[in-house]
Amino acid sequence: MAGPPLAFTGSRLDRADNVRADPEALAGMMNWRAKLLVLDGLMPGLDDANGLVWGTLADAPDDAELVFLGLDAQEGGGTKPCFAAVPPEGDASPRMANPRLWGLMQALRPDDLALYGGARSIVDWHARHRFCAACGGPTKIAKGGWQRNCERCSAQHFPRTDPVTIMLVEYASASGPRLMLGRGLGWPEQAFSALAGFVEPGESIEEAVAREVFEESGVRVRDVSYIASQPWPFPSQLMMGCHSHADDDALVIDETEMAEIEWYTREQVQAALAGDGPFNAPPPHAIAHHLLNWWINK
Amino acid sequence: MAGPPLAFTGSRLDRADNVRADPEALAGMMNWRAKLLVLDGLMPGLDDANGLVWGTLADAPDDAELVFLGLDAQEGGGTKPCFAAVPPEGDASPRMANPRLWGLMQALRPDDLALYGGARSIVDWHARHRFCAACGGPTKIAKGGWQRNCERCSAQHFPRTDPVTIMLVEYASASGPRLMLGRGLGWPEQAFSALAGFVEPGESIEEAVAREVFEESGVRVRDVSYIASQPWPFPSQLMMGCHSHADDDALVIDETEMAEIEWYTREQVQAALAGDGPFNAPPPHAIAHHLLNWWINK
Secondary structure (H helix, E strand, C coil), rough: CCCCCCCCCCCCCCCCHHHHHHHHHHHHCCCCCCEEEEEECCCCCCCCCCCCCCCCCCCCCCCCCEEEEEEEECCCEEEEEEEEEECCCCCCCCCCCHHHHHHHHCCHHHHHHHHHHHHHHHHHHHCCCCEEEEEEEEEEEEEEECCCEEEECCCCCCCEEEEEEEEEEEEEEECCCEEEEEEECCCCCCCCEEEEEEECCCCHHHHHHHHHHHHHHHHCCEEEEEEEEEEECCCCEEEEEEEEEEECCCCCCCCCEEEEEEEEEHHHHHHHCCCCCCCCCCCCHHHHHHHHHHHCCC | CCCCCCCCCCCCCEECHHHHCCHHHEEEEEEEEEEEEEECCCCECCCCCCEECCCEECCCCCCCCEEEEEEEEEECCCEEEEEEEECCCCCCCCCCCHHHHHHHHHCCHHHHHHHHHHHHHHHHHHHHHCCCCCCCCCEEEHHCCCEEECCCCEEECCCCEEEEEEEEEEEECCCCEEEEEECCCCCCCCCCCEEEEECCCCCCCCHHHHHHHHHHHCCCCCEEEEEEEEECCCCCCCEEEEEEEECCCCCCCCCCEEEEEEEEEEHHHHHHCCCCCEECCCCCCCCCHHHHHHHHHH
């Protein structure tokens, strides 16, 4: 990959999964040394060094459900256990356009942004999964926050991560390579990015890429290759960036999803990344930005 | 990839996602021409040509929840809409050792196996998600079976696919490359495969590979690369096969998960794939089998 590491990767925490399944070890972590991530709903605080703000377990409400995030190495040696409390409400439909979130991504130190992203995804999952999907009964946090158990039917539930493909489609035109980028319905004018979609049950990554591109653009692709992945915590996607080739550039745009789809030249993509092109490139925190950089540099 | 396509890929159905969101188009599909996948619980029938058995919508109970699987092209032109009915119960803990499932994988034609895998994952998801995880209220099938809506709080729920990493770890020993393979707790004697684990919120594929290998074997890996992916419908994993390198072969085995971990030579892996090695290789339907073939042939 060209450029800096992808946003939301590179958390410094040791997830110490052996602690989760060991009630005694877990109880031993929940002491005065433990750190509690300060959250206002799902939003973190920001300290003077652009890091996350931490409190102690004493700051959590008495009946709070606590998630064990992992161990944080301390300057001078040793580790501190890190927790986050499940907030009263999750965020069922986080808006990508939320300016507070984009401001946060720009402000937070990269390793703290990664730590926050993982913590946000999991406490949000808990907040939206207080009941059992199998029987409707109440569920209770278990395994240090990496599981919920139904108190009525004993079903076990696990945090969810949704795989999403996001893909470059390249067409070798007579005048040089072109890249397919699209503007989704409701996106700002000029904002173009790589097409993307959830992987469905019963398909590989490569099949999902081909299906999504065909559904949205009418273009058939071949030779799908994987480039990079990124966890995206709104609420909990695993973005998997791919590249593919098209032999035909004729578009049949799905107008229920896309406002526009265009084929751009290498020069146009490069200019857009430099902030001076025919479209507005996706922001640096999005994997689509890295995919465009990768394409320019390959 | 070396060898034949991965099992559970290559479904011939057109998912026709535009139909899902269009109640009129969907209703128009639910007629006498439509095919209904015959299921006994979650198990399919098998016809004389090793294909799936189909009935008509008249075979479904009056109150059945129907999932629109997609359009099946007919010999001689045209398509037929395909549906599956949600069974009374799902399968909360499908056992990999279930001999009926392995027999089915060997018997079914590859394209029908892929079609069945996708159908099984989604009807099983419906059967285990009749209630709203957010409020405990009853949910109702929507969008042709690609969504459930809560009748009480209006939350929307979507079919789940869990990303799982499965990885080769290679160590360049003085006498040639060695591959790390493990035997999980409770697995048959001699059965070794690639290590695997769920991707957690807040990590990339590459980070998940490194974490899982370290947790289970104590070995640090670098240079993780993606090889291939496979949908696995028990209940609904997306298996993502990767390769990585280790600079040290010293093992610290996590005895809560693994019975044994060994480093095998190329010759040993090749012999095992031929059915005559020091361990029993994973069966051809598993992506691990393909990963071992890939390693032998690379």
